[in-house]
Amino acid sequence: MIWLMLLTLLSISLVCAFYGKKLMVWTVAMAVGIFIFAVSGSVSILSLVLVTAVFVSITIPLNFHPWRQQMISAPFLKQFRRMLPNMSETEQVALDAGTVGWEGELFAGKPNWQLLKKQPYLELTVEEQAFVDGPVEELCDMLNQWEITHRDADLNPETWEFIKHNRFLGMIIPKEYGGLGFSAMAHRAVLQKISSVSSVAGSHVAVPNSLGPGELLLHYGTEDQKNKYLPKLARGEEIPCFCLTGPTAGSDATSIPDYGIVCKGKYEGKEVLGMRLNFDKRYITLAPTATLVGVAFRLYDPDGLIGDKEDIGISLVLIPRKTKGLEIGKRHLPLNVPFQNGPVRGKDVFLPLDALIGGTAMAGQGWRMLIECLSVGRAISLPSCSTGGVKMSALATGAYARIRKQFSLPIGRFEGIEAALARIGANTYATSALSRMTATAVDLGEKPAVPSAIAKYHTTEMARDVISDAMDVHGGKGIILGPRNYLGRAWQGMPVWITVEGANILTRSLMIFGQGAIRCHPYVIKEIEAAKIENVTERINRFDQLLFSHIGFTIRNAVRSLVLGLSFGKFAAVPHDRKTAKYYQKLSRYSAALAFVSDIAMFTLGGKLKQKEHISARLGDVLSHLYICSSMLKRYESQGRPAADQAILAWAFHHAIYRIQIALQQVVDNFPNRPMRRVMNFVVFPFGRRERAPGDRLTHKVAQLLITPSDTRDRLTDGIYKSAKTGHPVGMMEVALPQVIHAEPLERKLLKALKNGEIKGFTWEEQLQDAIAGSIVTAEEADILIQVRKLVMEIIAVDEFDLEEIQAGRQTPAAKKDTQLENQHAA
Numbered sequence: 001m002i003w004l005m006l007l008t009l010l011s012i013s014l015v016c017a018f019y020g021k022k023l024m025v026w027t028v029a030m031a032v033g034i035f036i037f038a039v040s041g042s043v044s045i046l047s048l049v050l051v052t053a054v055f056v057s058i059t060i061p062l063n064f065h066p067w068r069q070q071m072i073s074a075p076f077l078k079q080f081r082r083m084l085p086n087m088s089e090t091e092q093v094a095l096d097a098g099t100v101g102w103e104g105e106l107f108a109g110k111p112n113w114q115l116l117k118k119q120p121y122l123e124l125t126v127e128e129q130a131f132v133d134g135p136v137e138e139l140c141d142m143l144n145q146w147e148i149t150h151r152d153a154d155l156n157p158e159t160w161e162f163i164k165h166n167r168f169l170g171m172i173i174p175k176e177y178g179g180l181g182f183s184a185m186a187h188r189a190v191l192q193k194i195s196s197v198s199s200v201a202g203s204h205v206a207v208p209n210s211l212g213p214g215e216l217l218l219h220y221g222t223e224d225q226k227n228k229y230l231p232k233l234a235r236g237e238e239i240p241c242f243c244l245t246g247p248t249a250g251s252d253a254t255s256i257p258d259y260g261i262v263c264k265g266k267y268e269g270k271e272v273l274g275m276r277l278n279f280d281k282r283y284i285t286l287a288p289t290a291t292l293v294g295v296a297f298r299l300y301d302p303d304g305l306i307g308d309k310e311d312i313g314i315s316l317v318l319i320p321r322k323t324k325g326l327e328i329g330k331r332h333l334p335l336n337v338p339f340q341n342g343p344v345r346g347k348d349v350f351l352p353l354d355a356l357i358g359g360t361a362m363a364g365q366g367w368r369m370l371i372e373c374l375s376v377g378r379a380i381s382l383p384s385c386s387t388g389g390v391k392m393s394a395l396a397t398g399a400y401a402r403i404r405k406q407f408s409l410p411i412g413r414f415e416g417i418e419a420a421l422a423r424i425g426a427n428t429y430a431t432s433a434l435s436r437m438t439a440t441a442v443d444l445g446e447k448p449a450v451p452s453a454i455a456k457y458h459t460t461e462m463a464r465d466v467i468s469d470a471m472d473v474h475g476g477k478g479i480i481l482g483p484r485n486y487l488g489r490a491w492q493g494m495p496v497w498i499t500v501e502g503a504n505i506l507t508r509s510l511m512i513f514g515q516g517a518i519r520c521h522p523y524v525i526k527e528i529e530a531a532k533i534e535n536v537t538e539r540i541n542r543f544d545q546l547l548f549s550h551i552g553f554t555i556r557n558a559v560r561s562l563v564l565g566l567s568f569g570k571f572a573a574v575p576h577d578r579k580t581a582k583y584y585q586k587l588s589r590y591s592a593a594l595a596f597v598s599d600i601a602m603f604t605l606g607g608k609l610k611q612k613e614h615i616s617a618r619l620g621d622v623l624s625h626l627y628i629c630s631s632m633l634k635r636y637e638s639q640g641r642p643a644a645d646q647a648i649l650a651w652a653f654h655h656a657i658y659r660i661q662i663a664l665q666q667v668v669d670n671f672p673n674r675p676m677r678r679v680m681n682f683v684v685f686p687f688g689r690r691e692r693a694p695g696d697r698l699t700h701k702v703a704q705l706l707i708t709p710s711d712t713r714d715r716l717t718d719g720i721y722k723s724a725k726t727g728h729p730v731g732m733m734e735v736a737l738p739q740v741i742h743a744e745p746l747e748r749k750l751l752k753a754l755k756n757g758e759i760k761g762f763t764w765e766e767q768l769q770d771a772i773a774g775s776i777v778t779a780e781e782a783d784i785l786i787q788v789r790k791l792v793m794e795i796i797a798v799d800e801f802d803l804e805e806i807q808a809g810r811q812t813p814a815a816k817k818d819t820q821l822e823n824q825h826a827a
């Protein structure tokens with residue numbers, strides 16, 4: 001009976017922990033349990049006394065606050081204050097910027113799925129949709145990626161004019177200032193469609209609508225600045241660029257050596273109080289063509305002209321192009337994706353103080369302004385451009401894999417190609433769902449700091465994987481550049497997306513979990529704040545309360561992780577649907593595991609966790625994949641759970657869960673504290689590591705969906721440019737695909753006859769004539785075959801050039817003249 005009693009008390013504890021009940025509830029439940037055994041008389045007095053003594057000695061100090069403060073909280077607080085990470089002002093700003101949304105639920109270990117279900121699935125307004133179907137479609141008709149990247153190294157003047165005239169550069173500027181005032185969803189839809197045709201055009205439209213003068217002015221500009229610049233920016237009369245990066249300050253952007261000194265000087269003929277700036281910036285997008293240059297620099301006031309602070313801090317200024325001392329350098333060439341990009345330098349540039357964005361009041365607030373805006377920009381620009389790129393790759397690769405035949409079969413029927421196609425399909429589904437979710441967060445008024453880092457990193461990484469797979473499937477067709485190549489430039493330009501707006505290794509290693517752990521955690525920020533309270537009594541009271549809630553939280557997550565691991569997620573409260581319940585259960589399980597492991601990592605490593613990038617990167621992977629899976633489920637549910645999409649969702653989901661397992665496994669296996677390694681292994685993987693990568697049958701199903709026209713394929717690639725009107729090669733393939741499929745039975749007849757020796761011709765044309773003569777195909781069927789063969793030959797063709805044509809894009813006028821002379825000599 002004593003064992004039964006202990007088992008009952010353990011069960012009570014587990015149930016209370018699993019549901020996160022308060023300490024007092026647990027105490028009362030345990031007391032009731034002991035009392036029932038006592039009155040039943042089934043347990044010996046000695047056992048009862050022993051159990052009661054242990055119970056009382058634990059619960060009294062825990063529930064009697066002065067004792068527990070003295071015995072537990074005070075010593076812990078002392079240790080905690082020593083362990084506190086040294087947070088620089090810039091790190092503090094990064095942590096303070098932004099809001100916490102769905103990622104907070106995932107990080108806290110017990111996601112409330114109803115909140116995700118309640119989130120709206122936003123659509124475009126009629127006006128926004130009309131813009132996407134009208135001017136955006138028209139712009140796409142005008143874009144020829146080969147001419148842009150090879151011949152002109154720029155958009156042509158008509159295209160620039162069209163972009164400005166239709167206010168593409170003012171999508172985020174409200175209508176009252178002459179902009180389009182679009183929602184984040186519309187902004188996403190526009191960038192997605194343009195980027196599916198040309199990444200250069202995509203960048204040119206994305207940058208002015210992202211972090212830069214427009215957005216900074218909107219949020220922090222003075223009324224005068226807004227009225228002066230926003231209408232011109234919206235109409236494209238001012239082209240903006242924003243300069244943060246310099247030769248010595250890349251990822252570590254706060255270390256910029258660029259400076260301004262507050263002083264008096266002459267401006268437009270008058271003596272005014274202003275600042276003299278010196279700076280050296282590089283990699284600046286749109287700089288070569290910009291008319292309004294935003295610059296980040298550190299402002300100093302050594303003579304105390306505007307206050308008593310000498311080092312005022314990072315500040316932001318707007319400099320008109322014609323300003324004396326401002327030098328816009330020549331152009332950089334970013335990996336043969338020649339969007340406008342180059343260096344900007346300033347030597348003793350004098351400006352009045354009202355050139356500061358937000359005026360003197362915002363001097364020194366530059367880093368906060370940048371970080372606050374970064375989260376919004378990163379949630380939209382690169383995720384939307386990546387979505388356009390991956391959707392185009394999925395559409396084109398699926399079609400090409402069906403059209404291109406080798407060994408008498410469409411290459412998409414080979415298992416090796418199927419593996420690549422399945423990865424493409426799943427990554428496309430995930431990229432699109434993720435970018436939609438972060439854009440939705442922006443439209444719902446959030447500043448999604450952590451999701452935007454997740455979206456920036458994962459959409460660009462998935463895009464890199466998709467483009468690599470697409471290139472492999474296309475073979476030589478992807479490699480030979482020219483007007484017929486729709487992949488090569490995207491593949492070349494991929495490292496640009498990986499590097500800009502926070503390089504990916506840094507984003508994964510430091511930002512996702514680094515920000516997530518502190519921002520999303522329900523107690524850590526509060527504990528840090530409590531530890532800094534001046535008044536000792538207030539400090540210990542507050543810290544004690546938080547510490548015990550935190551301990552309860554950790555125990556709850558440990559128990560949830562273990563119980564959900566043992567029960568394969570069965571006890572998690574999830575939406576009831578036969579097809580998707582098991583997905584939510586898995587996410588609930590790994591959410592609890594993430595919360596538990598994160599707490600252990602923070603507890604055992606303290607401030608050192610910041611340097612343990614292996615650990616924080618992997619925990620960031622877990623949080624990211626939980627978020628991506630949530631976005632995919634949201635998409636699937638909101639689209640009415642289409643049965644035909646189930647295979648793609650399943651592939652993408654199992655792939656993500658498998659990666660969660662790998663990430664957690666690597667954290668556990670490499671955790672520096674050996675005893676904790678054992679505990680974590682037991683709690684997170686009670687039955688071992690049982691997740692499996694998507695199986696071959698599922699891979700086959702997804703690949704088939706990509707190579708056959710269907711609603712699923714349309715949904716997967718919706719919102720991109722698919723028109724064949726201007727001879728766009730991807731649009732042409734879409735036209736050809738149904739015809740190719742229609743002709744497949746006829747081709748099989750021809751092939752069979754050839755194998756059986758019923759037709760004998762050497763060439764394809766002779767074989768077809770034999771087939772007509774032998775009544776193997778009718779004359780009409782032969783016409784179909786001829787027509788389709790013509791289309792196929794056109795699709796698989798690649799470009800060829802004279803030497804001069806290839807050199808044209810590369811040579812300076814002087815070198816070109818030399819080559820012409822050499823050619824004349826040779827002639």
Ligand SMILES: Cc1cc2nc3c(=O)[nH]c(=O)nc-3n(C[C@H](O)[C@H](O)[C@H](O)COP(=O)(O)OP(=O)(O)OC[C@H]3O[C@@H](n4cnc5c(N)ncnc54)[C@H](O)[C@@H]3O)c2cc1C
Binds near residue numbers: 242244286334510
């Ligand atoms: C085409 C292009 C356009 C750009 N446009 C603009 C623009 O318009 N305005 C602007 O201001 N800037 C712009 N940039 C700059 C861009 O934001 C920087 O390139 C980026 O911040 C990285 O800096 P870096 O290239 O100097 O690399 P580095 O900072 O030298 O980084 C090199 C590598 O080290 C990694 N790394 C650095 N620190 C850490 C760490 N603590 N942990 C782990 N890994 C780390 C990085 O992830 C990266 O992989 C542009 C860059 C390019 C290439």
